Amino acid sequence: MPIRRLGQHVGEVVTVRGWVTHLRSSGKVAFVVARDGHGSVQAVLVKADVTPETWDVFARLTQESAVALTGTVRADARAPGGFELQLRDLTLTGPSPVDYPIQPKEHGVDFLLDHRHLWLRSARQAAILRVRSEIEQGIHDFFYARDFVRVDTPILTAAIGERSGLFSTAYFDEGEAYLAQTGQLYGEAAAAALGRIYTFGPTFRAEKSKTRRHLAEFWMIEPEVAFADSADNMRLQESLVVELVARVLDRRRPELEELERDAGALERVVAPFPRIEYTDAVRTLQSRGSNITWGDDLGAEDEALLVAGAERPVFVCNYPKEAKAFYMKENPADPRTVLCDDCLAPEGYGEIIGGSQREDDHDKLEQRIRAEGLPLDAYQWYLDLRRYGTFVHSGFGLGLERTIAWICGLQHLREAIPFPRMMNRLRP
């Protein structure tokens, strides 16, 4: 019987299977707290009420022992959660040595990451993974409801979308293959076939980044929409973010409480999000003391300064061409800039989305590829998308872990993914 349903079975004798998290004994009465992945329950063992054999089992229990607990469900205010099991029988089904590394106390991050496979068993980590799953399902439901088709793009690639650090590997007679940094270029091809698509998959950056906002392997969701311009694009981003936050608030309250997340801050995440032109942002930043000059990309400090006090995510749009990728469409209103946006989460969580309208002019795109020094032949198929029926289209990349970290209120991205991959961490 799942622990979360015990409240509906008061007075009945049930069996719960799970793992021991806490043991307490007072000589002739003993307490076993166990979790089963959905909840936690305290079981009470009274020496006078059970056989000597059952009583002896308690002495052999250790933290993380797998057990079967059989007893009567009782409502009791003294029990965590309000219900407890008055034990009739206790079986040790999976012994655990006494050296289980993770105690119910503070540990350092490095130690915990070394034991990530066990750390996941803690209530906090389990709560994060449940929110992660909820957000993933929310993303699928959001796009399904809007007739998007999910398209899976290759992880092993030759042509590349961005030039930052690449993981490479030998690939038969074709030379080097690279782990995908984005599925976007393939997404654009699929959008011309299916209209509106999204990708959902892992992506890899070999950057030597050691910050709480970076992982070597992370998950990214990349929608691509035919006949959508930059303004449409931002509206889609806004709807998605609002829906994901609302869904977690609606369905994962207990997890947010476990994480001690301030739900009030999430409740204020409603449309519309402010939209700030890059050029205006620079002026604002200068007036607030930043020494940024037009043409610079926004640094972390600038982002923080800009978003300070905002209760909703903020769009910063239309950056200088030089600061952004080659495929972004030139802004007709100011050709020094491109039609793009970064969505900055509040509370200092930074960029969770980067999006843009794509350059749909064949010749301009070719010029940009040349100007960036990229191998033109590798991009011929991409140019074909402009050669054969070019179309206005836009899309974005949502960083899954950054979104999770923000919604859960995590200090570091490494907690937002089950087994984080960083430059100095490949195992477990």
Add this chain to the structure above:
RNA sequence: UGGGGUGUAGCUCAAUGGCAGAGCGCCCGGCUGUUAACCGGGAAGUUGCAGGUUCGAGUCCUGCCGCCCCAGCCA
């Protein structure tokens, strides 16, 4: 890669240049309602590595290594 910090028991951390310590966990004992239980006792150390200064180094100096934070790269 640059700047700052840090490394002592299984874990979390103390120790003015002068006897290597505590809490938790573990082992033994006690306790009939505990809530990271409590009480008494016990075991547990190459102070990251290599050199140097000193009568004496966990502590000071040099080099190396690991980790953390910040910046850059970006999602």
